[in-house]
Amino acid sequence: MSPRDFHRPAQFSGHEFEAFQGGDDPAVMHRVAHESASALLARVRNDPSPEILDRLVAFTDANGIDALAELWAGATAHSLPGALWRIYLMRAVIRQNPNDITYLFERGTQVTATIDQVVAGAPAPASPEEILELADQILRGVFVGDFALALDRGAAFCRLAGAGATSVADDLEATEPARASELTRRALRLSELAVDLSACAALWRDGSLA
Numbered sequence: 001m002s003p004r005d006f007h008r009p010a011q012f013s014g015h016e017f018e019a020f021q022g023g024d025d026p027a028v029m030h031r032v033a034h035e036s037a038s039a040l041l042a043r044v045r046n047d048p049s050p051e052i053l054d055r056l057v058a059f060t061d062a063n064g065i066d067a068l069a070e071l072w073a074g075a076t077a078h079s080l081p082g083a084l085w086r087i088y089l090m091r092a093v094i095r096q097n098p099n100d101i102t103y104l105f106e107r108g109t110q111v112t113a114t115i116d117q118v119v120a121g122a123p124a125p126a127s128p129e130e131i132l133e134l135a136d137q138i139l140r141g142v143f144v145g146d147f148a149l150a151l152d153r154g155a156a157f158c159r160l161a162g163a164g165a166t167s168v169a170d171d172l173e174a175t176e177p178a179r180a181s182e183l184t185r186r187a188l189r190l191s192e193l194a195v196d197l198s199a200c201a202a203l204w205r206d207g208s209l210a
Contacts, residue, residue, distance in 0.1 A: 026180055029074050034210065035080035041143065048144040050089060061101050065092045080209050083151055083200035085195055087171030090154050091135040094150035098128035101161055104168065104186075105131060109158030111167045119156035150203040 032114030045050055060068060063090065072085035095100050106125055109117050117124060122134050134157070165187035172180040203209035 017191040029071075033072050033081035034040065034079065037075075037079075037084050038210075039147060041080065041084075041147075043144040051101065052139055053143060057136050060088055061095070062139055065089065065184050077196045078199045078203060078209070080200075081101060081202075083197065083209065084142065086197055086200075087139055087151070087154050090158060090193060091139055091198075094131060094135040102126055102128045102131045104161045105157065105163035107164030107167050108162065109164075112160065114159075116156035117159050119161065120153050124158070125195045148204045151197045151201035151204065155194040155201065158190045158194035162187045162194060 022127075035130060044056065068088050072081040072088075075081035075085060077086075105122065109124065120134065121137065123130055126134070138150050138157070141147075141153065165183045167187045169180040169183035169187065172183070200209055
């Protein structure tokens with residue numbers, strides 16, 4: 001796959017991260033977001049049955065990402081609902097176009113010299129099917145594993161995909177500036193996701209993520 005073969009996401013083209021909006025009443029949505037996130041996490045960690053986990057992982061597949069956007073998208077980025085929303089959003093972006101996000105991720109591993117691929121837990125090289133499975137593993141880890149580690153894995157994936165998007169954008173700048181600009185925007189959003197997830201992981205470790 002070359003930069004010229006890179007496809008626009010079918011539904012997330014250009015503005016996938018801006019497409020989701022929260023509720024209209026900030027005070028009410030703030031309370032509901034925090035209460036629901038805390039209750040959900042406590043409920044699953046107290047009874048991590050496979051059936052519940054499967055339903056949670058596949059929730060947005062059946063109900064759409066907008067269902068969670070209404071609940072958590074408006075929460076403060078460095079909060080429990082903010083962290084959960086960003087992990088689900090990462091998974092949604094991967095599932096929307098696994099071929100392209102895998103290409104960006106692979107490019108990111110080629111142009112950066114970090115341990116992020118090890119942290120993310122992705123094989124080398126990774127297939128789209130393996131990246132889809134990785135997204136599910138990270139989401140499951142939020143509910144039944146080391147919460148901070150799951151966030152760190154998500155952050156590592158987003159950093160590499162963002163680096164890959166920047167690299168491909170550079171390749172296309174001279175010949176396809178519009179596509180290059182689109183990829184630059186995606187790189188920025190992925191980088192912002194990575195920063196927020198890393199911050200949430202640090203807050204969880206010191207007991208102050210709420």
